[in-house]
Amino acid sequence: MQEPHITDELIASHGLSPDEYASILEIIGRAPTFTELGIFSAMWNEHCSYKSSKKWLRTLPTSGPQVICGPGENAGVVDIGDGQAVVFKMESHNHPSYIEPYQGAATGVGGILRDVFTMGARPIAAMNALSFGEPGHPKTRQLVHGVVEGVGGYGNAFGVPTVGGEVRFDPAYNGNCLVNAFAAGLADADKIFYSAASGIGMPVVYLGAKTGRDGVGGATMASAEFDDTIEEKRPTVQVGDPFTEKRLMEATLELMATGAVISIQDMGAAGLTCSAVEMGDKGGLGVRLDLEKVPVREEAMTAYEMMLSESQERMLMVLRPELEAEAKAVFDKWDLDFAIVGETIAEDRFLIQLNGEIKADLPLSKLASTAPEYDRPWVETPAAEPLGDVPGIDPIDGLKALLASPNYASKSWVFEQYDTMVMADSARTPGLGAGIIRVHGTDKALAFTSDVTPRYVKANPVEGGKQAVAEAYRNLCATGAKPLATTDNLNFGNPEKPEIMGQFVCAIKGIGAAVDALDMPIVSGNVSLYNETDGTAILPTPTIGAVGLIEHADDIIGCDVRDGHVALLIGETTGHLGQSALLAEVFGRADGDAPAVDLDVEKRNGEFIRDNRHLITACTDLSDGGLALAAFEMAEAAEVGVWIDSGDTPFLFGEDQGRYLVACNFDKAEALMIAAGQAGVPIQSVGKFTGETVWLGQSSAPLAELSATFRTTFPDTFA
Template sequence: MNEPQITEELIAAHGLKPDEYQRILEIIGREPSFTELGIFSAMWNEHCSYKSSKKWLRTLPTTGPQVICGPGENAGVVDIGDGQAVVFKMESHNHPSYIEPHQGAATGVGGILRDVFTMGARPIAAMDALSFGRPEHPKTAHLVKGVVEGIGAYGNAFGVPNVGGEVRFHRSYDGNCLVNAFAAGLADSDKIFYSAASGVGMPVVYLGAKTGRDGVGGATMASAEFDDTIEEKRPTVQVGDPFTEKCLLEACLELMQTDSVISIQDMGAAGLTCSAVEMGDKGGLGIKLVLDAVPQRETAMTAYEMMLSESQERMLMVLKPEKEAEARAIFEKWDLDFAIVGETIAEDRFLIVHGNEVKADLPLSKLSSSAPEYDRPWVETPAAPEMPALPAIAPIAALKALIGSPSYAHKGWVWEQYD
């Protein structure tokens, strides 16, 4: 299949600015292939690289006597004593939820649950914080219904209780709702699993559900600003399957009892690309992937589509070779895919082969460490003027106004939909 020619329009469509594309040319010394352009786009967008927020994230406190694992892994880990740790993750799924409310919110929940059990913890609780526009805005009712149903459908089917949250309404969110999901799990503090690959020639194993075309380019979409074409982005929203994820949870936790896992990584944003690059980069290794071995649920998928698909309920693992048969048996028992799709290599390369053709050959460490970082201009919010004297109001009237407002009214209609 002939790949598209790299044009200024194609570069812009991948969320890359001209100077960022120039940086890519300097790194690889040539024009990238279409697949390589997609890989750089996925790794260098806001969603994966935090290029605009790294400056500020570094100022936050992330260490302490109870912190077992801070930023940089799938989830944070804090020691709670008695040999146990709580593993937790919070994530926003705003753009996907605006475009496709049910699946956008559902896969937000699914993604953080996966982040938690990737670390070796069993999820025990979920929470959500939701912000919508004014109730009278034409999109609000549609968004509220879809988001609440999506969170309930995924969490209820997966089997984790939703223990709290908040819902608010304000004109600031008229064109862009916020959907923040939280998950927490429990693990033994000495049995935490990490994503850094180690060892050369170790098998890279694909686990879970098959790869489809849903979510292709999802991380880039989630990093873009909304415009009039937003409805066209619907195919970039992932589709979740909580029953498959429940099986994946049990299979992973069973596998983790067998001393088979060298490293393991959730396939979330940017799918196979981000998971493989992060595993290799953290371990100072390269990765070779042979895409013909990737389990696919659609025909004639290209290397570009497979590398950027965000199909849900998938993991990538580096496995101890002698444990292959034991590990495969566990996943086959749970009716999940188990496929060796590559290996770790000593060179700093991200080598992608499909149909006996090299589709991408990039310096792996540059995909992560050389992502642009920005110090965006900002202005300080002026101090609020002194509050004017409040009008006299009867206490009962004030109470009625409070409990009658959408943000403070009874929210049973939301949480009664959650287990």
């Protein structure tokens, strides 16, 4: 087949700028072949090279005594004691999910699971953070159904419990939904597998499913804005098979036990190209591939297609040659492909051959570590105007408005489509704060949460970035867990616009300050830029996934609210209504500044909750909707009414940070107030849980009536 002639249009369609193409000519001293152009395009696109974000990602705190492996590998690894480690990461599959919702979301789940078991960990938990356009938008319903079914279809069939996540709606996501997938697994701390190749002349082995044409160019597509050609991008979305992935996981973990693996890498974005280049570059080696040996499921595939395919359920491994027979036997048993497709070489070359014909011959190190890096111009987001007057509102009417919004109504319609109990170690499932998984065979448990408030980040990127981490910290502390570490999924618009780059830079500054102050280093993550359609950007959405450790299952703070329990508010309340849920849902406003985050206060209050967990029967952090929504959700889950003694709008709906709502009996409440006084932590009794009515000051409504709105809003909107 004749390769296309390299034209300016072809270069541009591969996401390469004229300057980048000039750099390619300088590096290789000639015009690239079509396959070489595709390889450079894959390795130098935003999704793989982080060329706009690397400068700022380096500023994030990534180390600590608990960190075994930070960013740069398939997933982060954190010590949880007793020779065990938790392995976790969050990644985006935004563009594919907008084009083909089911497969985009499904393969996002599949990809993040592979990142975890490629490190030698068995997945134990999944989460997903989903952002959609306004509920009434013509495309939103289709996206919600497709994405939720894709997440459930893949995760349920694979057999991993979905323990948490988020679902939000805003017009800013009308042309660009976000699908951020998280997975965590358990491994022996001394049996972690890495991706750096070592040894010259070692076999490079292709593992898993066959290669097809699905996903060709997917990484490049994920690094571009959408426009009216969006339908043409549908073939760049991968197709997933969770049952093959389940077999691949079992085969991979069994293979690792044989001692045959020198290094191993998931074939994710940019498929065979990215996995081979990363393994070689990290090991300071070259790689030769013979593509006629690659297992394929379509006829007459070209070198370009094989190198850029993003077919799912595939891995690349460097093998100890003396254990080839044992390794192949494992994959034969699981009915998966095992093919030696090349070898490591001493020269700095990425040599691609097909039936003896050289299709690419490039300096491997130039593809990865010397990819372009930009210090893009950026401007700070202007300071928010002071919040104007907020009209008075009957507090029950305000609460009803929140409960009638898909943003704050129960998401049970979503998570009931997910298997939350498979593996039988789930101690807390979605809908009650952070999810909790028992560490099988031990007394320990792990808590998982995913958090960000995009409207805060848009108004004030530094405080919004801090708040995303702080809310994750609070969600973990509210379960009794000690926060360990975080993963970030940084979703923004076009970084070539200084105002968007400014959002990114300042959010990173806030995130960095918070993870440092709260001892929650970033150990893995993902950057997703160019989330724009026809020039309209999403809300800046730096999602924070966090993991915490509960040393003993008896230390879990429960959700057991009983009639007669006292309601205690921990933390200082000033009644901050800027950028609040009440402002958005009742008044259609998004003005004022984001709430300030005092990281010293966050740490002090979180430690107070953990240190006094024996006095706390139930606990939730306060975030969107403030005290009113938190009190209702605790009451609704327990099927008992609640009386909050104040009817003041800022007190009830303000979104001041660093706060928790606690329920316990009178004796424990008294002891908790004494402990808070000694620790210098603000605490006040704000009411009690009792009866069958929700009282906010002098305004009331039957709990059953409010619960019906809370439970039916989402299915009435989308079912």
